[in-house]
Amino acid sequence: MAELERDIERYFVARVAQIGGRAYKFVSPSNRGVSDRVVCLPTGITAFVELKRPGGKLSPLQRQFAAQMAALHQEYKCLWSKQEVDSWVDSWGAEIHGYDSPLLLRNR
């Protein structure tokens, strides 16, 4: 069955929690196009993450937000599948806890 964006988003929130972070829903009144989530990682890094179903498209406002984040040197990422969620979270998890961290291994 095709992956739905809301399932990918739910999965993302759970995976971020597994590495000790929080993925807050991001709603900014009068700023349509902001990312779905603002993610606080235990290293002090904050990331703006947009979730899409595989094959989904960024709207013009979402592309504009991505460009603004790039111009501001912010950590921004669009993830298009649970597999991409896994690689993004795993790479941050490895940086935070180390590749052989019991926390990472326990949660897989």
Ligand SMILES: [Mg+2]
């Ligand atoms: Mg989205």
